[in-house]
Amino acid sequence: MCTGRVDLAFIFRAFSNGKDGVFVGGCWPGECHYITEGNYLALSTMHIGRKLLEMIGLDPERLRLEWISASEGSRYAEVMNDFSKKMKASGPIGKGEGIDPEELNLRLEAVQNLIPYIKLVERERLRVTLKSVEEYNEFFASDEFDQLFQELIGDKFQITRIMALLRKKPCSNKELSEVLGISPSEVSRHLNTAARQGLGRVDESRNLIAAACDENGNTTTSDSSDSAVTAAPDNDTIDQIIHEHQGKPGSLIHVLMEIQSENHWLSKEILDRISEKLDVPLSRVMQIATFYKTFSLSPKGRHEVHVCTGTSCHLRGASHLMESVQDLMGIRPGETDSDAKFSLGNGNCLGCCSLGPEIIVDGKHHGRVTPAMAEEVLKNYA
Amino acid sequence: MPRINSATELEELRKGLLSKRDPDKSYIAICSGTGCLGLGNDRVITAFEQEIKRLSLETQVDIRVTGCHGFCERGPNVVIYPEEIYYIQVTPEDVPEIVSQTVLGKQVIDRLIYEDPNTGEKSAYQSDIPFYKAQMRQLISNNTKIDSRRINDYMGIGGYSALSKALFEMTPAQVLEEVKKANLRGRGGGGFPAGLKWETTRNAPEKQKYVIVNGHEGEPGATMDRAIFTGNPHSVLEGLIIGAYAIGASQGFIYTRHDSPQLKDNIYRALEQAREYGLLGENILGSGFNFNVEVHFDVGIFVSGESSALMRSIEGRNPEPRPKYIRTSVSGVWDKPSNLNNVETWANVPQIINKGSQWYTSIGTERSKGTKLISLSGNIVNSGVVEVPFGTTLRQIIYDIGGGIPNGKKLKAVHFGGAMGGSIPARLIDTPLDFDALKKVGAPMGAGALMVMDEDNNMVDVTRFFLNFLTNESCGKCVPCREGIRQLLKIMTRMSKGNGRKGDIELLEEISEVMGVASLCSLGKTACDPLKSSLRYFRDEYEAGISDEIAPVNEQELTPERV
Ligand SMILES: Cc1cc2nc3c(=O)[nH]c(=O)nc-3n(C[C@H](O)[C@H](O)[C@H](O)COP(=O)(O)O)c2cc1C
Numbered sequence: 029m030c031t032g033r034v035d036l037a038f039i040f041r042a043f044s045n046g047k048d049g050v051f052v053g054g055c056w057p058g059e060c061h062y063i064t065e066g067n068y069l070a071l072s073t074m075h076i077g078r079k080l081l082e083m084i085g086l087d088p089e090r091l092r093l094e095w096i097s098a099s100e101g102s103r104y105a106e107v108m109n110d111f112s113k114k115m116k117a118s119g120p121i122g123k124g125e126g127i128d129p130e131e132l133n134l135r136l137e138a139v140q141n142l143i144p145y146i147k148l149v150e151r152e153r154l155r156v157t158l159k160s161v162e163e164y165n166e167f168f169a170s171d172e173f174d175q176l177f178q179e180l181i182g183d184k185f186q187i188t189r190i191m192a193l194l195r196k197k198p199c200s201n202k203e204l205s206e207v208l209g210i211s212p213s214e215v216s217r218h219l220n221t222a223a224r225q226g227l228g229r230v231d232e233s234r235n236l237i238a239a240a241c242d243e244n245g246n247t248t249t250s251d252s253s254d255s256a257v258t259a260a261p262d263n264d265t266i267d268q269i270i271h272e273h274q275g276k277p278g279s280l281i282h283v284l285m286e287i288q289s290e291n292h293w294l295s296k297e298i299l300d301r302i303s304e305k306l307d308v309p310l311s312r313v314m315q316i317a318t319f320y321k322t323f324s325l326s327p328k329g330r331h332e333v334h335v336c337t338g339t340s341c342h343l344r345g346a347s348h349l350m351e352s353v354q355d356l357m358g359i360r361p362g363e364t365d366s367d368a369k370f371s372l373g374n375g376n377c378l379g380c381c382s383l384g385p386e387i388i389v390d391g392k393h394h395g396r397v398t399p400a401m402a403e404e405v406l407k408n409y410a
Numbered sequence: 411m412p413r414i415n416s417a418t419e420l421e422e423l424r425k426g427l428l429s430k431r432d433p434d435k436s437y438i439a440i441c442s443g444t445g446c447l448g449l450g451n452d453r454v455i456t457a458f459e460q461e462i463k464r465l466s467l468e469t470q471v472d473i474r475v476t477g478c479h480g481f482c483e484r485g486p487n488v489v490i491y492p493e494e495i496y497y498i499q500v501t502p503e504d505v506p507e508i509v510s511q512t513v514l515g516k517q518v519i520d521r522l523i524y525e526d527p528n529t530g531e532k533s534a535y536q537s538d539i540p541f542y543k544a545q546m547r548q549l550i551s552n553n554t555k556i557d558s559r560r561i562n563d564y565m566g567i568g569g570y571s572a573l574s575k576a577l578f579e580m581t582p583a584q585v586l587e588e589v590k591k592a593n594l595r596g597r598g599g600g601g602f603p604a605g606l607k608w609e610t611t612r613n614a615p616e617k618q619k620y621v622i623v624n625g626h627e628g629e630p631g632a633t634m635d636r637a638i639f640t641g642n643p644h645s646v647l648e649g650l651i652i653g654a655y656a657i658g659a660s661q662g663f664i665y666t667r668h669d670s671p672q673l674k675d676n677i678y679r680a681l682e683q684a685r686e687y688g689l690l691g692e693n694i695l696g697s698g699f700n701f702n703v704e705v706h707f708d709v710g711i712f713v714s715g716e717s718s719a720l721m722r723s724i725e726g727r728n729p730e731p732r733p734k735y736i737r738t739s740v741s742g743v744w745d746k747p748s749n750l751n752n753v754e755t756w757a758n759v760p761q762i763i764n765k766g767s768q769w770y771t772s773i774g775t776e777r778s779k780g781t782k783l784i785s786l787s788g789n790i791v792n793s794g795v796v797e798v799p800f801g802t803t804l805r806q807i808i809y810d811i812g813g814g815i816p817n818g819k820k821l822k823a824v825h826f827g828g829a830m831g832g833s834i835p836a837r838l839i840d841t842p843l844d845f846d847a848l849k850k851v852g853a854p855m856g857a858g859a860l861m862v863m864d865e866d867n868n869m870v871d872v873t874r875f876f877l878n879f880l881t882n883e884s885c886g887k888c889v890p891c892r893e894g895i896r897q898l899l900k901i902m903t904r905m906s907k908g909n910g911r912k913g914d915i916e917l918l919e920e921i922s923e924v925m926g927v928a929s930l931c932s933l934g935k936t937a938c939d940p941l942k943s944s945l946r947y948f949r950d951e952y953e954a955g956i957s958d959e960i961a962p963v964n965e966q967e968l969t970p971e972r973v
Contacts, residue, residue: 278726381787393448
């Protein structure tokens with residue numbers, strides 16, 4: 029078949045079946061028989077495939093693409109001899125890299141699960157319309173590609189692995205961090221994303237995270253002693269807030285604002301209830317709830333922390349303070365750390381310019397804070 | 411509280427209040443503005459309350475929890491009346507001493523008074539402190555005298571007498587005429603004459619009209635609206651009711667911030683008290699005029715301070731601006747004529763009615779009348795809220811009132827008008843405070859947030875900061891604004907790292923120009939103003955961000971990013 033038709037899925041299926049190397053050979057660029065320039069597609073696939081191998085700790089050389097036309101028999105022999113020699117030297121897949129077979133299977137499975145997504149991403153965001161092999165190679169070796177790959181695929185891969193572990197049993201952040209070999213702050217960042225997508229749920233009382241559904245997307249309904257669920261919103265309070273504003277035009281923002289300040293976040297159930305009680309379509313509720321930064325669609329930590337990023341504080345060095353706070357908490361603005369202790373907010377100017385730069389915790393201002401003092405301030409909150 | 415049914419009853423109530431009050435009675439005014447609150451003045455307030463109770467002085471000494479005094483830098487501030495002794499940086503531990511020595515013993519405690527860091531000269535009285543001496547405090551002066559939670563304190567200083575005068579001695583047309591003659595210009599940013607706007611709404615054909623207070627104050631570093639609205643909410647309300655009378659509106663809206671609990675409480679309390687007195691509702695003061703007010707909140711996006719966006723928000727919709735050919739003063743909230751003014755604009759109205767337009771126009775410059783509140787911040791010795799007449803030079807504000815630049819640094823630039831304003835270099839600080847003069851030099855006043863930059867501040871970084879702010883605050887409805895700011899930010903980010911490319915500056919200018927003509931509302935139209943002004947005065951700093959080694963900009967890169 030045309031090299032352009034060799035799908036990433038085929039390549040990784042071969043690795044999953046225990047093959048030590050995959051070789052793709054085909055027409056030279058510029059000699060494609062079709063106007064699709066399929067061999068450039070193959071080149072993209074090869075670069076992405078190698079990057080994926082690297083990501084899961086395998087030797088990227090296990091995937092090789094060569095340009096060999098039908099008339100180049102001797103070149104074919106040369107290349108194949110070289111490839112088998114290299115593969116022999118690398119050793120059996122996984123073993124050569126020192127990866128435990130079971131772990132290797134998990135990783136390959138995670139990548140395979142990601143392939144449909146990668147193809148989508150590739151089409152939308154990694155597709156390059158370059159004209160020469162050099163340009164391709166340059167692009168795939170660039171920092172820009174690295175960054176895109178990390179953002180689009182690297183993070184997704186970690187989330188897929190986390191979800192695979194969580195489907196087996198609820199885990200704590202620490203356990204996940206140990207198994208995956210990434211830092212707890214990275215784990216919490218991924219968990220935040222997963223929670224936002226409705227994949228995971230946090231059991232606050234036990235500090236555990238559980239999967240919200242199985243592989244097929246069915247909601248997991250284990251009994252309460254085993255499953256982890258978020259604290260249910262108190263319907264009475266919410267109904268009362270809705271009741272106070274019912275019937276008034278323009279009450280939607282008021283209701284959302286008051287429930288946000290009462291409950292600190294707006295769950296799917298709450299939004300449904302508001303939509304029903306106020307008789308406003310859910311799409312409109314969502315439109316407002318997602319428009320403003322003030323509204324949170326994921327649970328908040330016990331303490332809400334803001335670093336003022338107003339102009340005056342900025343001139344007085346707030347960006348360094350913000351960095352120091354982010355380092356200490358291991359999260360970025362808009363996120364909550366894994367033990368649900370702190371949420372870091374986007375600090376709007378609260379008008380205490382003479383105190384800048386400042387950290388505001390649960391509405392209490394700590395003024396004239398240097399980056400080095402941040403730890404001292406945050407230490408007081410448990 | 412009894413309902414007041416006529417102008418005479420209002421005056422009698424006032425007389426009654428004043429006669430019960432001993433003019434020599436001591437009172438302790440404790441600043442409770444955002445700055446002092448942040449410095450822990452709540453503990454100072456409690457300490458005073460406990461001390462007064464412990465010594466059973468409740469009948470002799472009054473405690474007033476007041477709005478912002480303006481001198482935020484040295485807070486928490488406490489003033490002891492009737493002597494007007496001004497104490498700074500007061501802690502709860504100082505309280506027993508203040509009560510025994512100063513309130514009872516009439517003696518000044520040396521360690522708590524202001525000492526000029528340069529001359530070493532001490533000032534015990536508010537009026538002697540340089541920060542206050544150089545100001546002209548018309549709107550904010552009462553902040554140190556009244557407890558913002560008590561309508562009777564406002565009554566005691568002549569509150570609602572302007573309303574009574576308007577309702578009983580003037581026709582709506584006369585009120586409008588007076589405001590027009592005073593040439594009151596909007597304090598929210600544009601400087602548009604309030605009288606003209608009122609007139610448009612008044613003359614609009616629809617019967618149902620609205621008046622609105624814009625208390626959104628989303629400009630970072632601007633705190634003066636909060637200072638008045640929290641500290642003296644009735645002055646704004648009184649202005650609003652007078653405006654409604656002149657315009658013929660029976661319904662008003664207050665649009666303000668949700669993130670300041672004190673502001674929220676004070677507004678709600680003020681409305682309730684005004685209703686009980688019959689200053690709001692049906693048949694106000696027995697005049698036959700009806701007017702009600704509803705409160706709405708911004709939940710945290712800058713663009714919702716823009717007039718048409720704000721009105722969408724009052725309707726419970728997303729705050730997305732409308733094209734400007736439909737004027738909100740003709741078709742605003744629920745498509746009815748709606749007159750929107752800033753908090754400070756409304757607060758000016760009662761004094762114009764009370765003292766007359768002639769008095770008002772005697773203050774200020776030829777085309778900018780009255781006083782203006784300025785919030786001073788950034789790298790300045792005395793940050794805080796100040797009030798000066800128009801015509802005061804920026805030099806006077808920065809050095810005489812603001813005390814200059816801290817840490818022996820040099821003044822580099824001043825920035826007015828926040829993310830949609832501009833910066834001018836130190837050599838232009840003899841420019842007077844004036845809507846038109848400042849606009850001409852490239853630093854339009856905006857709402858009045860004056861940001862002071864010292865030699866360490868980099869202009870490219872400051873501009874980048876504003877663009878970064880605006881990327882989050884643009885509503886995203888129109889493309890030139892949403893995408894333009896993003897592209898500008900991208901270029902500025904590489905320039906601030908020294909990785910700018912040849913042609914970047916020209917590209918910045920080109921994008922700014924397109925945004926200026928093609929954006930829907932002023933946010934997009936003026937988002938490039940900081941950029942333009944700093945390019946005008948600090949072009950060398952931009953040039954320094956351009957690297958010779960990096961290939962020139964390729965036009966194609968601007969088209970949708972390959973991400
Ligand atoms: C993006 C944007 C934000 C604004 N924010 C405010 C604000 O926070 N407060 C305000 O009074 N005016 C703000 N304005 C100006 C208002 O649109 C309007 O001009 C003003 O409230 C009118 O009142 P005035 O005539 O009394 O100044 C903003 C304008 C724009 C374009």
